[in-house]
Amino acid sequence: MGRVGDRMKRFKGFIRKEFYHIFRDKRSLFILFGMPIAQIMLFGFAITNEINNVDIAIFDKAKDATTQEIIAKIVASSYFSNNETIKNESEIAAVFKKGKVKAVLIFEKDFSKNLIRDNKATLQIITDATDPNTANTISNYTNSILQKYQQEVNKDIQIAYQIIPQTKMIYNPELKSVFMFVPGVMTIILMLVSAMMTSISITREKELGTMEILLVSPIKPFQVIIGKVFPYIFLSVINAIVIVLLSIFIFKMPVEGSLFLLAFESILFIINALSLGILISTISKTQQTAMMISLMGLMLPVILLSGFIFPITSMPLPLQIISNIIPAKWFIIILKGIMLKGVGITLLWKETLVLIGMTVFFIGLSIKKYKIRLE
Amino acid sequence: MSISIQHISKSYEDVTALKDISFEVKEGELFGLIGPDGAGKTTLFRILTTLLFADEGTATVAGYDVVDNYKDIRNHVGYMPGRFSLYQDLTVEENLTFFATIFGTTIEENYDLIKDIYVQIEPFKNRRAGKLSGGMKQKLALSCALIHKPNVLFLDEPTTGVDPVSRKEFWEMLKRLQKKGITMLVSTPYMDEAALCDRIALIQDGAILEIDTPQEIIKHYPKKIYDIKANNMYELILYLNEYQYNHSVYPFGEFIHYTDKRDDFNPDELVQFLKDKGLENITIQPTATTIEDTFMELAR
Incomplete structure (x- = not known):
């Protein structure tokens, strides 16, 4: 048999062994397959910014055709239900105090008249800001309903003088929070599976002493690493596919851009995370250390600094600068770009290059730090 | 000379593990390194199996320098570390197949070499290695270390934690392997096993106390x-x-x-x-x- 054939056999033998490890360890199986599904469901269903059937009160001082029409539209939407009608100012505080409603809509006197005369009328939205997220969402939803109504009305008028409020919502007009979470969750899971699982599986060989035997064998250290990493590339790709399928079929998430590009960028990010995992394994002696470094050093920044939960633009400047060295930040930009905006590589080449650069850097550093001996 | 060690010294941060060690092991010899825990036996094994650098001195194994030709050594020696270092979640057979594969061979190819040992654990070939008894673990580890027909075999405390009967069997196996021309360096804290070696080195606190055949060493004893x-x-x-x-x-x-x-x-x-x-x-x-x-x- 030729040398290449020999090498392939060795490689296959190694990979087979890795799969035995993975499939015989219930914990890693759970992390690999249970967690992605649990997380995506959790973020998709439970942790949500959406509102449904929020009770509101309406104080209509004008009571004319236009206000009736707007009220009808608001109540007709599934977001709100008109729970209370208010007759005078003093009742506003009362309904809030009773906690019956989350918002009060106040139409000014002579609403229609003002609209026709000045092309301008005021609708005041008072929200219960004890729950700021909901308050914010309510005002956004109301604005969006108003806008729609204005557009309808203006269709019949030759010259529209309407001043439209500049709260435009793009990419997620329904404000579906799951669309925002999917790229983040996908990033976290790929990071977790790729980096944490590989770093743990490599340090396990060290901890159990099998690395000693592997080192004193013809198999080369880089072959050991590739053998350890390869199954996780495969499993991570499966994970990515499962997440995308779940988000498309369960959460009706659009994938506007090219699936091919999505696959390419995902594999790039997986390799990036794997190289981080290898790097972690070179500096940790035990599985526990590897896990702690992965959790503290990778997961926290991914969750806090990648823009997944907290917008980067509203962070203090030093944190904004730090967020640039977090691969997840760039991957989330890429994911959102491809899935929600449908943009191609022409607009994402910069982020892609950053990811490639980081990957090369981490792999280089791992090779430099990787020990072919024990010390 | 199969193994040649010249003036090897090694220190960890504040401990001196080996002090100016020199000795040679002849081709086909069963050489014992006898000493208590912490004497420096494992450190010496790791230097010889290219896992550690010595601070000073040189050593060759099977004619290869442990620093310059480390890759050749890794191809030609068998190493059985002191701690059981096989995959506990793999079965007996899977472990053996795996080690055969990474050494570019098959169980069948070198079956005659491990036959004596492997037949004893073959009835349990579908059992996970982690579930084996101490004696069987050692037999499996030895089979794995032998599967590629090494010229030199390093056995670091192979009988620690093994029952007396299995220990005796294990040494009988080593004697049989010696007849097949394999040079062996064995370390042990058990003094009674020393008598089974061709020559022994007594080691303590990183220094060699004496090197000779067990019979000669006993003769040197000055008292009644x-x-x-x-x-x-x-x-x-x-x-x-x-x-x-x-x-x-x-x-x-x-x-x-x-x-x-x-x-x-x-x-x-x-x-x-x-x-x-x-x-x-x-x-x-x-x-x-x-x-x-x-x-x-x-x-x-």
């Missing part, structure tokens, strides 16, 4: 040893230590090994001394020197 027994062994040790002419007093199995400072030692004198102290049923008789006695003497 007596087995002493009495009704109260604890008091016996105390009184023997009190005795002004004692040279050494060690518990050894059911007896105390005693040596006297004087060349013209008369055992009856000692018996009288012990009787005066109130001990009864005292027996005292000369006994054969063992490696352990020699080690204790050298380590004083």
